[in-house]
Amino acid sequence: MTARVPLHDRTSAPIDSKAVLDQIQGAFGATPNMFRAVANSPAALTSMWAAFGALGHGRIPAVLGEKIAVAVADRNRCEYCLAAHTALGKKAGVSGHDMAEAQAGRAADAKTAAALGFALKLVEQRGRIADAEVQALRTAGFDDGEIVEILAHVALNLFTNYVSVAFNVPVDFPGVKLLAAA
Known part of the structure; x- marks a missing residue:
């Protein structure tokens, strides 16, 4: 490549x-x-x-940030970011199983699952979400500052995904398979 x-x-x-x-x-x-x-x-x-x-240095824990990153990377078919954030998530102490679940947009705990679902809806719907989507995060235990940070994580990951895909950046982290196209 x-x-x-x-x-x-x-x-x-x-x-x-x-x-x-x-x-x-x-x-x-x-x-x-x-x-x-x-x-x-x-x-x-x-x-x-x-x-x-x-x-x-925000309020969203690094582990959740890495899980959001792999979910967004997989949805955008960004092999580079998927590999990088899987490695960073594991370095932060997340199991391989939990990173694979996050890649699919799933998590065992409801709060993380809500954040991943919101992140993927932001990507899929290009930011056009309903009031209920924000309320679901509040119900899951996120405050408004954390909700804005989740969106900021998604936006940063869109930037890195687009850089890596558009410019055909060679992967220099251990490879991770993308999920089957949705």
Whole structure:
């Protein structure tokens, strides 16, 4: 697979991308290909990295964020993000079984299941949801701030999915099979 844009490292990236690439390298111990593709635009890279950082310090736990990411990635048929977030979820302590369930939009606990269902409805309906969808999250135990964060996770994952699919970014995480097309 050949990427449709250059995959930059610190030596080839635009000068304004280099400091952010250094931060990513420090956080991961490597620079994942998806970030290397986005490094073509310093503004896009800075925006994406800042969004990851902000949501990483949000109220939605990292484990739920990773589960949302794999559900959205599978729905968008993004092999890169599915592989990356499955690995990150496992690193955060989620079992392989629970990550596979999340990939399918399922979870054993009702609160996580509600968040995954909402995330997938956002993707499928392009954000056009009913009042009842938001109310269902409140009923499941999420407050309005957490509901907005769930949407922010979905939006960030749409960005990363589109980057990875549109630019044919080579997967540099252990592969995970997409579910059968819905």
